[in-house]
Amino acid sequence: MHPSLLASSFRVGVQSLRLNPLRTVLSTLGVVIGVASLVAVLAVGDGAESFAREQIATTTDLQTLLVVPNTGQTIDGIRIPRATYPVFTLADVDSLARALGPRATVSATVTGGARVTLPGRARAAAVMAVTSGAEERLRPRFAAGRFFTAAEVRSAERVAVASPALATAAHLSVGDTLRLEGHAFRVVGILAPAARRVAPLGMAALVPFTVADSAMAPPASPRAPQIMVRAARVETVDTLRRLAERWAATRLGPGWKDEASIETSSPARLVQARQGIRVFKMVMGAFAGISLVVGGLGIMNVLLAAVTERTREIGIRKAAGARQRDIMIQFLAESVAITGAGSVLGVVLGLGGAFAITAVIRSASEAPIYAAATWQTVAVAAVVSIVVGLAFGTFPALRAARLSPIDAIRHE
16 A cells, blocks of 8 residues: 555544544543553562562572582481582682573672680670672671672672671771681671571671681681572572583582582472462463453444444445545554553553552552562553554454445445
8 A cells, every 4th residue: 555545544544533532532441441451460460570579589598509518428327527528719609600690699608606806705706708799698788887899809808797796795886897816807887687688697797708717717627618599580590500510510520419519499399489470470461461352342342333333434435436445444543543542541540550559558568569660561551552453443444344335325
């Protein structure tokens, strides 16, 4: 079709909508309701999924893999210490991080004890030496200060983060000096009493992984650091485990399973978590689909009524030379115009409703759930509204285009 004829057909369709404002408003209302329902379901669903993922990440170990040196072996039910075992370093952390890519955060941890120099008496503290990536796993909350940086870890800066109990006992503030095993450490952060995922929370300190030897009492045997992998999503845990096993085979050789083990949460728990997220998405999709079908049927019914009302008009246009595709394009143009206008109003109404719904949920449950207003949601609503307009407007358009000119003009 020539572009000018196509534009003309669209202009006629839009003019027809202007001449029948009540019919246009009624048909647009169905689209507004459908799109608003879709946007609200998507926004609330995305917010609920984000909340669920956050809970999984912060309260479970489902997204965690541990690469643990085998410091002993069990023979005949008796645990026998091994004379040698791998001692992971910062280079190993970097190597594994490159192997896994951006889908995971890799950190290393080693724990021990230290004598703390306090006025008047000797005290002891648990010391956890970690890399900077551990902050993603520990998720510490601070009463003052900060976590140490990657640069401080690599340059082996003697800095420390103190637990509330240690800070109180030693009267520490940010910038003060904490002595562990006689070595001076500058305090850069003090944890808040409600800090989560940091254990132990008694007399404890966090220090950079690279200064573990100076911060802890000398061990009887070499320390065995663990490497922790934190998956970005629970769905990628199995893939990351396979990649970690390949890395271990390269790092430790074909018999790596005798040297180290890669531990994850129970496979059954992982399957349950993935199934729960998948079912949730399917249920949200079903709700959205119902909303679209309702809105689409409203469009089709209104356009079918319009075909009946305008039968004589269609007959006159065809008698004047309009072809079937001209009539069809006119009605499709009306359908797309209706869905386009309705989608704009529906997006605004849907987002407003989603934020209101999540506000009610937060008030009733005290759960920090928020509607997720993303550009993907708006894009989906816009594309789907046009597709619905074309899909549900096609039948009325075909019916109008196939009318006989003579029968249409004689129609009462």
